C-alpha cells in the first residue's frame with residue numbers, strides 16, 4: 001500500500017517526541033513510518049541508510065508505506081564497491097524513488113585528510129568530516145528522520161526509544177523493538193537480496209578500513225573499528241542544527 005503523503009501546514013505544531021514515543025511504543029515498524037509521515041509530511045521526512053547488511057529490511061518497510069520518502073546515503077569515500085552496487089540493486093528491487101548519495105566536502109577532505117589516513121590517526125575526526133558534517137548538512141531541510149537502529153544491537157543502542165528528539169528534529173527508530181528473528185523473517189518473506197559481503201562473514205558493513213569480519217559467537221558489530229574503544233560513528237550522538 002502506498003500512503004499518500006499528507007499535506008502538513010507549516011503552522012501545524014509538531015507533536016513532541018515524548019508524546020509520539022508514548023503512542024508508538026508498541027507500534028509496528030510500518031505504523032511508526034506512517035506516523036512519521038503524518039506528523040511532518042513527505043517533504044520534511046528522510047530515511048538515513050548505510051545500505052549495509054540489514055538495511056534492506058527498513059527500506060522494504062518504508063517502500064511499502066511510501067517509496068518516495070527521501071533516502072539519504074552517506075558515500076564517505078571509503079565504502080566497499082559491493083555497498084555501492086547493493087545500493088543500486090535495492091533502488092531497483094524496491095522501486096525507491098528518491099535516494100540521495102551525499103559526499104563529504106572536497107575542500108574539507110583536502111584540508112583535513114589529504115593523505116587519506118585520518119581513519120587511522122583520528123577515527124573520530126574522520127567520521128566527523130566524512131559522516132557527521134555531511135549528514136548535518138543533508139538533514140537541514142527536514143523536520144524528522146528515520147533510521148534502522150535496534151535495541152538488540154546493545155551498547156548505546158540497548159535503550160533507544162521509538163521516537164526521540166535529536167536537538168533539532170524528530171528522530172524515529174521504527175526497528176527499536178524488533179528482534180533479529182523478525183528482521184530475518186522480513187528478508188525471507190520479501191525475498192530481499194543480501195549484501196554481497198554478508199556471505200563472506202561480514203555481519204555489519206561500514207567503511208573499508210574500519211570493517212572486518214566477525215567470528216562465530218561475536219557481537220555482530222564487533223567487526224566495526226575493531227581493537228578500538230569506538231562503537232559509533234557519531235551520527236547518532238550528534239546534536240544537529
Ligand code: SF4
Nearest residue numbers: 119123126127207210
Ligand atoms: S568509519 Fe572509518 S573510514 Fe569511515 S568515516 Fe569513520 S573513521 Fe573514517
